Amino acid sequence: MKKFKSKILLALLVVSMLVFTITSKASFAQTPVYVAQAQIFGPDIAGQLSLSQDTNGTVQVHLALQGDPAVLTPGLHGVHFHEIANCDEGAQPRFSTAGGHFDPGPFGNSTPVEQNHPYHSGDLPNIEIDERGEGRLETITSRVTLYDSPVTLLDGDGSAIIIHQNTDEMIAEGTAAQAGGGRLACGVIEQI
Ligand SMILES: [Cu+2]
DSSP states (O other): OOHHHHHHHHHHHHHHHHHHHHHHHHHHHOOOOEEEEEEEETTEEEEEEEEOOOOOOOOEEEEEEEEEEETSSSEEEOOOESSSSSTTSSSSSSTTGGGGGGOOOOOOOSTTTTTTTOOOOOOHHHHETTSSSSSEEEESSSSSSSSSTBBBBSSTOOOEEEESSBBOOOOOOOTTTTTTTTEEEEEEEEEO
16 A cells, blocks of 8 residues: 555656646746847947847847057946947947946936946947957847837937947046047847
8 A cells, every 4th residue: 555655656757747847838938038239340340249138137248349459448348238320330429329327217318428427238348359459248238128118219300339448447427538538339229
């Protein structure tokens, strides 16, 4: 009788494990993942941005940059999402067509950049560039989405990523130079 009971228990265990495996696989398959990318360019600089977001809300940010170390100098460079998907290298100043920092609201203020900085939706940590002019930034942000929402990067006029000449010192109500200064490189963010 004892043996029979343990066999039933074993059978129940196997069945419940099977059910768990099947249902967990099904729920994984149903989880939507949103992805976007940008090809980054600037004088003597190239790079790649990859973004992905699942239903837990955070956006995974993978940024890789390579450039002439005389331009993309070793050290920390400011990185932000900017409010318009327009990277015009010939604009004066360069890449000003991308507008200010992405900051849709409800109390958003992208221009001048000092307002709301470093609390803009589009503000990101600096990227560290090495002696060879190369660097990677791996981070997350919960301030933006890749799906339809009040803070989606893929809004009517799209968004861009900008790499700055200076370090973003993350100073509230500081100067434009303290928020990164000139624009070295830009990439239009596209859904894939
Ligand atoms: Cu910026």
